[in-house]
Amino acid sequence: MSGEQRTVVVIGGGVAGLATAALLAADGHDVELVEKNATPGGRAGSWEQDGFRFDTGPSWWLMPEVFDHFFRLMGTTTAEQLELHRLDPGYRVFFEGHPDPLDVAADEAGNRALFESVEPGAGDALGAYLASAREVYDLSVQQFLYTSFDSAAAYAGRRILANSPRLAGLLTRSLEKHVADRFDDRRLQQVLGYPAVFLGSSPDRAPSMYHLMSWLDLADGVRYPAGGFYRLVEAMARLAEAHGVRIRTSTTATAITTTERRRSGVGDRRRAVVTGVTVEDASGSRTLPADLVVGAADLHHVETRLLPDALQTYPRTWWDKAVSGPGAVLAYLGVEGEVPELAHHSLFFTRDWRTNFDAVFEAPTRMPDPASLYVCRPSATDPTVAPPGHENLFVLVPSPPDPTLGRGGVDGAGDAVVEQAADRAIDLVARWAGVPDLAERVVVRRTVGPQDFVTDVNAWSGGALGPAHVLRQSAFFRAGNRSKKVDGLYYAGSSTVPGIGLPMCLISAELVLKRVRGDRSVGPSVEPAVPVPTPGRP
Incomplete structure (x- = not known):
């Protein structure tokens, strides 16, 4: 619990918005979520016709421990909410000019055998590659993902200092070159380079630090929630509402309202404080009062459409230079x-x-x-x-x-x-x-x-994912999750830290929770020794 109860309005009912609303409500706050579409989900939507049911967005379940951690913070478990299936093969890859596809196995042993069958020596090379990927992944989880980079520990902790030469090399070399230095067969290079696309980038543009992604699909495996990915959205909405969140669909945020703020000291650049969110629905326009506002919609939209120019941390000129x-x-x-x-x-x-x-x-x-x-x-x-x-x-x-x-x-x-x-x-x-x-x-x-x-x-530039994970938009270079101009305004979702993908959206929600609590630690939040009770749960 963060102590003082605040009135919160969350803008956007995608995975990040639902997660933020649920976590803040479970922490004792009075939370309302507004979503312009008729159903929540955002990019993780659903469409049905003639007996077919399509997930309209995310379809790869990776980083299962992030989902597990979120659900435990909510007083439940992934297993209680969803039925996951481990896919075998994890996926199949067809290559131009090769008659036979490659089936990527469900575990590391199977994939080491697969790589060896394609290129002699590649099995052991993959073992070393995945060991490195796991080390960097673990370091990222503990140091880079669950932090808003608002404390020295995020930049200069013991693990960071010990790994700084290695990290420097991984950040300045492309993933494409990192892979090509270790594997000769073009097919294997493409299998190892493709995860850059999950990050909204390409192998020649993404830093080689992101070779960590290969540990997720080639060793940890790919899963699927029975009934489709929209089952995740439904589970999160149920949990949010069980904790008191009022989810208002077909309700469009049109402005974030503010009042002038007295400067509290030298270096204080915030010019205003949030007072609410103006919305429109079938009944007309009104303003929902709020002590805190979380923009969990596309950051470009929140900043350039819902705030006046003088209060934009990321104005149009910033987006003109973004990728x-x-x-x-x-x-x-x-x-x-x-x-x-x-x-x-x-x-x-x-x-x-x-x-x-x-x-x-x-x-x-x-x-x-x-x-x-x-x-x-x-x-x-x-x-x-x-x-x-x-x-x-x-x-x-x-x-x-x-x-x-x-x-x-x-x-x-x-x-x-x-x-x-x-x-x-x-x-x-x-x-x-x-x-x-x-x-x-x-x-x-x-x-x-x-x-x-x-x-x-409301996607910026029509992008399907969000700002690309090129070096200058990764880790502490990515857009922050707190307004520099408006006190009480926070951001969640793929546009901000830590980045693109369902797990990152869940983490971004937790980062808002940590901000509100005043928790500047790195790493995941401590899970309650006694689970948070879920209202209505036996």
Whole structure:
């Protein structure tokens, strides 16, 4: 408990917003959450049609201990809330120019054997690579992820000082070079480089510190929540409401209200203090009073649309210099008949994927063609997401973060660039995976384009993920989670520390909790010896 009860308004009902609201309510605060859409979830949404149920966003369950920690802070466990399945294979990878895909195993031993079968000596090299990845991952969890970088311990703790030469090398060398120095086979290089995409970057742009990601998928394994990822959103909403959070959907925040603040000392730059959030819903406009406001929506939107220029910590000029992660063209496909050629997760890598990444990130940008892409087939694991005798496919094509590429639509009704990219992706999957009649078997089709991310979740520049994890937007270089101009205004979500992905959003929520408590420690919060009681739980 943080002591004084505060009235809190959380803007945005995605995973970060729900987690922040739930944690603050469990800590004794009076919390209201406003979400502009009809249902919570944000990017982690759900769409249903004709017996198919599609997760509209995240689909990889990695870093399970982060979820476990969050649920324990909430007085429950992951196992009580969700049923997780470990995937084996973790995923399948198709390569341009190679007739046979590689099945990435569910554990390190299987993957060492896989790498050895591709390149003599690569099995032992992978063992060393993953040992390093685990060490850096553990260091990151203890020093870099669960901190707002508001204390000296985050920069100069004993572990940091002991590892500083190594960290310097990992931060200044690209992931691409780090991998290429250890493995010769292009396929293995691509398997180890691809996790940069989870971070909104590319192997040649992401620091090699992020080789830690390979420990997650190649050793710790990939999981899936039965019923789909929206089950996580539903569980978090239940817990939040059980602790008293009032979740108001179809309620749009239009302004953060403030009052002038007296300066309290030298160096105090905050000019105002929050007083509430003005919202609009079906009944009209009103202001919700608040002692604290948490902007858990896209940070660009919160700063540039909900605050006046003089109170913006991250004004438009800041965003003009920032680097967005990729956009995406998505296709939700209901397919008649089975598609056993695809695993639960399948990746398709073009031979020259550097050209793919340059098309997405370098001006002038363009849709890559051919494009490396990702396909999720949750019906391989979960029969509830598709009618009997059908498959559920989610196709993601990385695109430039450019809203002018257009919107998607149902049954081919999206803008031309989006629909053409989806058509090319379906054709590529059909040819590489050996499913020649795939397009003819599609009975449900919906596409999503970069403009949809702007409309649906107020995404900066139409990005699908958030600001990219290039060096100057990683760790303490990333946007902070507390306003420098407005007292009582905090931020959570993929735009701020620690970064992109569901686990990072959960951690960002905990960082707000620590800020409110005045807890400047590094590392995860201490879990209560006696679990926090969940109202209504036996």
